[in-house]
Amino acid sequence: MAFDVERVRAEYPALDEGFVHFDGAAGTLVAEPVARAVASVLRGAVANRTTAFAPGRRALRILADARAAVADLVGADPDGVVFGPSATALTYTVARSLARTWRPGDNVVVSRLDHDANVRPWVQLAGQHGVQVRWAEFDPQTGALPIGQYGELVDDRTRLVAVTAASNAIGTRPDVAAVAATAHAAGALVYVDGVHATPHLPTDVTALGADFYVTSAYKWSGPHIAACAAAPQLWAGTATDKLLPSPDEAPERFELGTPSFEQLAGVTAAVEFLATLDDTAPGTRRERVTASLAAAHRYDTRLFQTLLEGLRSTPGVRILPAPEGGAPTVSFRVAGQHPAETSAALGEKGICVFAGDYYAYEYFQTMGLRDSGGAVRASVYHYTTDDDVTRLLEAVAAQA
Numbered sequence: 091m092a093f094d095v096e097r098v099r100a101e102y103p104a105l106d107e108g109f110v111h112f113d114g115a116a117g118t119l120v121a122e123p124v125a126r127a128v129a130s131v132l133r134g135a136v137a138n139r140t141t142a143f144a145p146g147r148r149a150l151r152i153l154a155d156a157r158a159a160v161a162d163l164v165g166a167d168p169d170g171v172v173f174g175p176s177a178t179a180l181t182y183t184v185a186r187s188l189a190r191t192w193r194p195g196d197n198v199v200v201s202r203l204d205h206d207a208n209v210r211p212w213v214q215l216a217g218q219h220g221v222q223v224r225w226a227e228f229d230p231q232t233g234a235l236p237i238g239q240y241g242e243l244v245d246d247r248t249r250l251v252a253v254t255a256a257s258n259a260i261g262t263r264p265d266v267a268a269v270a271a272t273a274h275a276a277g278a279l280v281y282v283d284g285v286h287a288t289p290h291l292p293t294d295v296t297a298l299g300a301d302f303y304v305t306s307a308y309k310w311s312g313p314h315i316a317a318c319a320a321a322p323q324l325w326a327g328t329a330t331d332k333l334l335p336s337p338d339e340a341p342e343r344f345e346l347g348t349p350s351f352e353q354l355a356g357v358t359a360a361v362e363f364l365a366t367l368d369d370t371a372p373g374t375r376r377e378r379v380t381a382s383l384a385a386a387h388r389y390d391t392r393l394f395q396t397l398l399e400g401l402r403s404t405p406g407v408r409i410l411p412a413p414e415g416g417a418p419t420v421s422f423r424v425a426g427q428h429p430a431e432t433s434a435a436l437g438e439k440g441i442c443v444f445a446g447d448y449y450a451y452e453y454f455q456t457m458g459l460r461d462s463g464g465a466v467r468a469s470v471y472h473y474t475t476d477d478d479v480t481r482l483l484e485a486v487a488a489q490a
Contacts, residue, residue, distance in 0.1 A: 092370035093386055094369070097369070098472055098473060099473045101121045102121060102311075108440060109440050109441075112441065112474070112478070112482060113469065114471035115286060115309075115419050116444050117308045118308065119473065120308075120312070121312075123362065123363045125356075127359035128313060128356040128359075132352050134148075137149060153351070155354075155355075157171040157341075160305070160319065160357065162361060163293065163310075163361050163379055164288065165295050166319035169340075169341065170321050170324070170341065171317050172317065172345060173316070174344075175314075177318075178207040180304050180318040186330070191249070193219070193220075194219070194220035195247055196221045196249045197245070198216050198223055198249055198250045199240070199243045199250070199252070199273075200252045201225070201253050202225055202228055202456050203226075203254060203259075203264065204252065204254045204453075205283060205450055208254060208283035209451070210451075212250065221249070224243045224248075227456075228453070232411055232412075233260045233411045235262060237264070240268075244273055249278055250280070251273040251278050251279070252280075253269050253281075255303075256287035257450065258285065258286040258449070259450035259453050259465075259467065260416070260453075262413055263413075263416045266282055266300065267298055269299075270282075270298060274299065280299055280302070281300075282295075282300035284303050284305045285304065285309055285316075288305040289309045289471065291387045292384055301320060301324060302319070302320045303320070304319075305317055307360055311363060312360030312361075322340060325340035325344065364382055364383060365382055368386075390418045390472060393418070393476065394420075397470065397479050400483035401420065401422055401486065404483065404490050405490055406424055406490035407422055407423070407425070408423045410465055417469075418471075419467065419470075420467070422486075423466065429445035429465050430445045430463055432486075436466075436485050439485050441481060443467060443468050444466070444467050445465070468482060
């Protein structure tokens, strides 16, 4: 395996501060090449978009490069990549646009396993348009999202199915392709939340069957900006509110206001960096980023198994169940402690973990844990080390 964690860690200057980071599910550290790219735009002559002079042409190139980078990361068409300030904002934009065609008697299907950003926009827009909301339930005993239920939930009045590619709470990776096949057979669109999945394994939106796929760059070593990928013809056939002078063409029609060119440059740099995680990977950037994420995934999986086994063997620790093969993320509680107390105690030791519901609102409501503080979440990323895992396990054991 050509993944060298020490070489990779050297590209994250924030690691020099000495904290142990298991908080990647909430946002990863920024790689040095990304910081340089962002700073370069801020320091350089980059104007708003125009072909009239060089600084304006640079802005056009920065935007085009970022679309191409995201397309290589997720296997999409660059002309179908729309940027926005966050996955939540983009999902609201798409929901408002698609809901224009919904009618009373239609329905949408959402999942209780999802981050609320892929639930509430659809629920709220459905309520505004008199559309029924149908819920896909996860199995509380296993953390799995049973696929068979979609055959009963989806019918010829289903307009959209929203599903996560990986749970940000427990890492579960549903069979999105099977969900999409059921939805498409009924003529429904599929909106996939790829925010937690994209950082941890190669993504192919076509293989997933995603009509829309949203991802956030700050979850994969980039800046705070998000992208939603869809087929250009799908964007072209979707109406949206916009200013009269702004472009009528997609994808620009869905990007409200002037984009952040420095963040877009950071997106391109982040994808370029991800493509170097396996420094022996040959081929196109798409081929290199796919091979690199696969190599990082193998590394993450080994570390995560060590973490899981350690937590399971620690008396007083309760792990929230999840199927094997998910994203390297675990939620747990320490007996007798409020999750926020556990998180703060670990934080005092320089170990960064989050506590709460992490916006997985429906999941924690269903599990009966939200009102009592949710859980503590630890997520492995490709800069995590064996020593990091040991420090976390020792610190949790001291709290249990």
